[in-house]
Amino acid sequence: MLSKELVAASTVPLVLSVLTEGENYGYALIQRVVELSDGKIAWTEGMLYPVLHWMEEQKMLESEWKTEGGRKRKYYRLRQEGRKALAQERQQWMTVHSTLTKLWKTKNALT
Amino acid sequence: MLSKELVAASTVPLVLSVLTEGENYGYALIQRVVELSDGKIAWTEGMLYPVLHWMEEQKMLESEWKTEGGRKRKYYRLRQEGRKALAQERQQWMTVHSTLTKLWKTKNALT
DNA sequence: TTGACACGCCTTGCGGTGCTAGGTATATTG
């Protein structure tokens, strides 16, 4: 179970990153992240959809409705702005990560 | 400049991690993190002190006033609860990190 | 054929909280 702060911080970068694999729709994004994280990251729909809408508003994503076998799905695709945002998010993430790992390197009695 | 979400997610783990180096006081924690992050993580006092108080309330930290050369400083020290919290935070962080890196490994046109 | 469950999308509402802004006080430097 992740802290809500960490969930908040990782949602946008994760969505952007998953979409580099190709366009995908909300419900499937949730499942893909569960899969990649070994069940440890389990988003609720109620938190994801608003984020997706916001990201589209920010021009990071574009969406398109498709119907397959009677099922209506809203597919999201990365836009240029989204790729730029991902590069930034990634850099920010690595900044924090390297700061943390510097401190973790010094052996302390932790697992 | 880090996103506020990432700042929120990393403050507690960073404080805990820095304190594994030994007891320290608020103002110095800010400077230590600036140093470790190469100037990229710059907390304001207004956001850090409430976090410190909250962490003490949670029994993660204990504090002690010391006066050195006329300067009154409130030193914080890790408690057992804090070490446990750190181990957890660390695990959570690595969960997200490994999920992200899985997606980043597949070469895409990003720096 | 009907009910239950999985799929798939959506939004309202408000409890909780992040952090700006502003405050106090002392040491140092020039």
Add this chain to the structure above:
DNA sequence: CAATATACCTAGCACCGCAAGGCGTGTCAA
């Protein structure tokens, strides 16, 4: 004696995460 760095504190409220609830369709077992 100003100005700056050090060092700590908190009130207040704008903001927002997300639980909860809603809608409709496909599928499958009983």
